Amino acid sequence: MSMSDKARHSADEWVGKGKEAVGKATGDEELEREGRVDQAKAHVEKAGDALKDAFHKATGRD
Numbered sequence: 001m002s003m004s005d006k007a008r009h010s011a012d013e014w015v016g017k018g019k020e021a022v023g024k025a026t027g028d029e030e031l032e033r034e035g036r037v038d039q040a041k042a043h044v045e046k047a048g049d050a051l052k053d054a055f056h057k058a059t060g061r062d
Contacts, residue, residue, distance in 0.1 A: 005045075005049065006046075006049055009042050009045040009046050009049065010042070010046075012038060012041065012042040012045070013038070013039055013042035013043070013046075015035075015038055016034075016035045016036065016037070016038030016039035016040075016041075016042060017035065017039060018035065019031055019032070019034055019035030019038060020032050020035030020036055020039070021035070022035075023035055
């Protein structure tokens with residue numbers, strides 16, 4: 001997994017946290033929900049990254 005993908009997934013997570021915080025602060029439930037969805041997507045992508053890394057490590061592939 002490339003570092004740029006990992007960085008993008010981390011950035012997506014932080015964007016989601018920001019949206020959720022702004023949504024809570026302004027009472028915008030839709031924005032808050034969108035932030036939680038963005039965070040969930042980022043977590044799934046990060047889990048996929050970890051799985052790919054583990055597979056490559058186990059098989060000796062880089």
